[in-house]
Amino acid sequence: MTILKAYSQLSELGILGLNHRNAVYTLGFNERRFYPLVDDKVRTKSLCSEAGVAVPALYGTIEIERQVRDLPHIVAEQTEFVIKPAHGSGGDGIIVIKGQVKDKYRKANGVMISLEDLQHHISNVLSGMYSLGGATDTALIEYCVNFDPIFESISYQGVPDIRIIVCCGVPVMSMVRLPTRMSDGKANLHQGALGVGLDLATGTTLTAVLLNDVVTEHPDTANPVTGIKIPNWTDLLTLASRCYDIFHLGYLGVDIVLDKEYGPLLLEVNARPGLNIQIANQAGLLPRLNLVTNRACDLPDVHARVAFAIEHFHT
Amino acid sequence: MNRIHFYSLIFILSLLGLSIFFYKVAVLGFPLNPEEQSEVWNVETRITFQGKGETAKISMFTPQSIRPYVVTTESFVGQDYGVTEKTEGPNRLVTWSTREADGVQILYYRGIIRQMKDWETDIEEFIESPPPSQESQGKLPPLEGAFLQAGMALLGEVKDQSADTESLVLSLIRRLTKEEPAPHEALLLSQQPPEQAIAQVLTLNGTPARVVHGIELSREAKTVTLKVWLEVSEQNTWVPFDLELIQKGIPDPYLPWWRGDAPLFQIEGGTKLEFRLSVSPNQEKAIQAAVARGMVMNPAWLKFSLFSLPVETQVVYHILILIPVGAFLLVILRNVVGLKTFGTFMPILIALAFRETQLLWGLILFSMLIGLGLAVRFYLDHLKLLLVPRLAAVLIVVVLMMGALSVFSHHLGIVRGLSVALFPMVIVTMTIERMSIVWDERGPVEALQQAIGSLSVAALTYLLMSLQIMDYLFFTFPELLLILLAFTIALGRYTGYRLLEIRRFQRLLEQP
Numbered sequence: 001m002t003i004l005k006a007y008s009q010l011s012e013l014g015i016l017g018l019n020h021r022n023a024v025y026t027l028g029f030n031e032r033r034f035y036p037l038v039d040d041k042v043r044t045k046s047l048c049s050e051a052g053v054a055v056p057a058l059y060g061t062i063e064i065e066r067q068v069r070d071l072p073h074i075v076a077e078q079t080e081f082v083i084k085p086a087h088g089s090g091g092d093g094i095i096v097i098k099g100q101v102k103d104k105y106r107k108a109n110g111v112m113i114s115l116e117d118l119q120h121h122i123s124n125v126l127s128g129m130y131s132l133g134g135a136t137d138t139a140l141i142e143y144c145v146n147f148d149p150i151f152e153s154i155s156y157q158g159v160p161d162i163r164i165i166v167c168c169g170v171p172v173m174s175m176v177r178l179p180t181r182m183s184d185g186k187a188n189l190h191q192g193a194l195g196v197g198l199d200l201a202t203g204t205t206l207t208a209v210l211l212n213d214v215v216t217e218h219p220d221t222a223n224p225v226t227g228i229k230i231p232n233w234t235d236l237l238t239l240a241s242r243c244y245d246i247f248h249l250g251y252l253g254v255d256i257v258l259d260k261e262y263g264p265l266l267l268e269v270n271a272r273p274g275l276n277i278q279i280a281n282q283a284g285l286l287p288r289l290n291l292v293t294n295r296a297c298d299l300p301d302v303h304a305r306v307a308f309a310i311e312h313f314h315t
Numbered sequence: 316m317n318r319i320h321f322y323s324l325i326f327i328l329s330l331l332g333l334s335i336f337f338y339k340v341a342v343l344g345f346p347l348n349p350e351e352q353s354e355v356w357n358v359e360t361r362i363t364f365q366g367k368g369e370t371a372k373i374s375m376f377t378p379q380s381i382r383p384y385v386v387t388t389e390s391f392v393g394q395d396y397g398v399t400e401k402t403e404g405p406n407r408l409v410t411w412s413t414r415e416a417d418g419v420q421i422l423y424y425r426g427i428i429r430q431m432k433d434w435e436t437d438i439e440e441f442i443e444s445p446p447p448s449q450e451s452q453g454k455l456p457p458l459e460g461a462f463l464q465a466g467m468a469l470l471g472e473v474k475d476q477s478a479d480t481e482s483l484v485l486s487l488i489r490r491l492t493k494e495e496p497a498p499h500e501a502l503l504l505s506q507q508p509p510e511q512a513i514a515q516v517l518t519l520n521g522t523p524a525r526v527v528h529g530i531e532l533s534r535e536a537k538t539v540t541l542k543v544w545l546e547v548s549e550q551n552t553w554v555p556f557d558l559e560l561i562q563k564g565i566p567d568p569y570l571p572w573w574r575g576d577a578p579l580f581q582i583e584g585g586t587k588l589e590f591r592l593s594v595s596p597n598q599e600k601a602i603q604a605a606v607a608r609g610m611v612m613n614p615a616w617l618k619f620s621l622f623s624l625p626v627e628t629q630v631v632y633h634i635l636i637l638i639p640v641g642a643f644l645l646v647i648l649r650n651v652v653g654l655k656t657f658g659t660f661m662p663i664l665i666a667l668a669f670r671e672t673q674l675l676w677g678l679i680l681f682s683m684l685i686g687l688g689l690a691v692r693f694y695l696d697h698l699k700l701l702l703v704p705r706l707a708a709v710l711i712v713v714v715l716m717m718g719a720l721s722v723f724s725h726h727l728g729i730v731r732g733l734s735v736a737l738f739p740m741v742i743v744t745m746t747i748e749r750m751s752i753v754w755d756e757r758g759p760v761e762a763l764q765q766a767i768g769s770l771s772v773a774a775l776t777y778l779l780m781s782l783q784i785m786d787y788l789f790f791t792f793p794e795l796l797l798i799l800l801a802f803t804i805a806l807g808r809y810t811g812y813r814l815l816e817i818r819r820f821q822r823l824l825e826q827p
Binding site: 278 | 650702703808819
């Protein structure tokens with residue numbers, strides 16, 4: 001009985017469950033043929049560049065084992081860079097290099113790593129260790145984001161990112177993920193990153209959730225995380241909404257980082273965005289999704305969609 | 316996605332599965348309980364004779380199906396003998412023949428007699444005794460001369476005292492089976508057995524009658540002699556009369572063997588013929604009986620059942636047929652409960668291995684393999700091998716460890732340890748690889764959680780698949796898989812919450 005009660009409570013709150021997301025949203029709104037556009041980060045990047053959406057600059061790609069030895073050349077002029085698998089998911093297989101000391105590289109957490117180790121990691125990426133189904137993969141070497149000082153006081157290593165869920169091109173919910181010591185600099189809520197809900201209309205941070213607890217300050221820096229307003233919020237919403245036109249996916253999660261120099265950069269697009277955003281926002285997705293699918297599925301352009309979101313999803 | 320299409324598919328699949336299931340249970344009498352027993356009789360005749368070193372030919376009558384008993388699974392055994400079967404008048408005759416019979420010859424006839432269910436008796440297999448007529452009486456030599464006179468006299472006396480055929484037959488039996496028969500009867504009995512005399516006298520009266528040799532099907536095992544009784548035509552059907560009890564009908568279950576006065580055997584080219592007849596009641600699994608009866612009733616139907624496969628293939632299907640059950644459980648545990656496992660079907664394969672190792676040893680051996688494998692995998696990490704060679708290396712080490720575990724446990728006298736060889740090593744290798752990635756990327760807690768999740772799913776799957784009733788039900792009624800398919804398809808559109816999502820969204824539930 002308590003289980004049924006919990007189910008009805010979840011349903012009253014409009015919580016979207018995994019089965020519901022899979023059956024109705026990812027299967028119903030996303031056509032299979034468009035998945036490769038977002039699953040392959042190289043294609044995502046080039047499509048975005050064509051459409052004029054800013055992405056972190058690509059220094060090079062490594063596609064075959066032979067090219068692994070070219071790594072020093074690719075990063076010769078960079079002290080900071082990121083290596084990531086083109087088909088990775090959930091942040092697996094990403095290495096962030098923040099500096100170079102002689103023939104050693106310094107990772108974001110300060111640990112030194114040899115060139116050999118780095119090349120071995122790339123070999124693993126190429127052989128498909130991090131890709132779905134173990135298919136051979138490509139490694140990307142790209143610009144390492146210098147995040148906007150706005151998050152400086154409330155993140156621990158790693159890169160804080162902003163996730164916006166977009167349904168039929170209308171932004172419906174968003175959050176900021178702040179890395180902590182516990183999450184080892186990763187922006188993954190399972191592993192202890194801080195999830196902060198955002199007011200979709202204004203881009204102001206609401207309460208934060210750490211694992212299952214509501215908190216008001218960052219666990220490592222002790223600075224308050226609520227009430228911070230993200231600058232140029234409407235630009236971010238517009239960017240997220242445009243992904244619908246670029247990738248033709250009706251239900252997606254857009255990950256954006258704020259760079260000190262280049263402003264908002266699109267990091268990646270996810271065709272199966274997770275459900276934790278509901279915990280961070282302490283609100284269910286379903287009422288918002290229903291509103292969009294009933295009333296906003298054929299809005300004419302990006303501006304109309306963003307306006308709809310700002311009007312209806314004010315917290 | 317058309318909802319009507321979806322639901323009608325589920326409905327049709329369930330309906331189809333259920334109809335076949337109920338047909339088999341209700342009509343074919345397939346028992347739901349695998350332990351249910353049903354009674355059968357094994358009939359065996361052993362024939363020995365001395366061959367003369369020339370062509371030999373032995374003919375024997377064989378038992379006949381009579382409602383509600385049916386003779387099945389007959390076998391005729393004789394080394395270097397050809398066997399032919401034919402119908403002769405009301406009887407079935409089997410003939411063994413060989414070119415050269417020298418020394419002691421042994422022949423066997425075996426058959427299994429099963430009792431059909433009441434509703435199964437309306438089938439053609441029962442060679443309906445032809446309606447009473449001259450031909451169907453078997454060879455009955457007519458009375459002649461003095462015997463004819465005696466017969467007519469006896470008939471005249473008895474006929475005056477009886478009202479109908481039944482009383483006529485009964486008084487004839489009484490007179491001709493007396494210890495000290497009267498003169499007429501004595502003459503009649505001087506050259507033939509009483510049953511034949513009675514049949515002859517009844518024929519004089521224009522009432523068809525015949526002698527029947529058969530066996531009683533008793534509930535106790537005992538040596539059996541052939542029983543003789545009489546069948547008399549009454550309202551155009553054959554009615555049995557018991558000669559010993561002098562009554563209409565025979566109380567015990569009985570089976571006719573042959574009709575007429577001919578001897579059971581005819582032999583050419585042999586001497587010293589001896590035979591031994593045994594009828595032993597036996598218990599057999601009701602399911603075997605049902606299958607055998609089904610073969611009689613509706614062979615086409617059972618031709619397409621798993622029981623028609625060779626035994627060794629059946630053994631394989633006993634295992635295969637349970638995999639869908641495990642898969643269904645997996646669907647529930649993953650999509651309704653929300654457990655995480657390494658690889659989609661890995662727990663099922665592990666559960667299959669548990670069938671051989673048993674649960675406890677399975678868990679111990681599997682954990683040992685994975686643990687040792689992980690240690691090797693972490694060591695190989697230092698060597699910076701490429702993925703595929705590394706996987707192959709882990710696989711080789713896994714095989715070595717399996718061999719070592721088997722040898723050790725063998726020397727320690729732990730028999731179960733040998734069954735480690737049955738673990739699917741490729742699956743073990745992939746599990747080690749995935750676990751080490753999760754370990755590296757998400758930390759040991761997550762890796763152990765997923766490992767324990769996978770093992771508990773495997774254990775649950777094993778427990779479900781090892782239930783004898785599951786094996787029995789799905790092997791006997793494979794159509795239940797259609798119902799399972801319907802449920803699985805239905806679950807494919809289950810968009811409700813998963814059980815563990817309650818814990819996941821706990822925080823939101825606690826809101827005021």
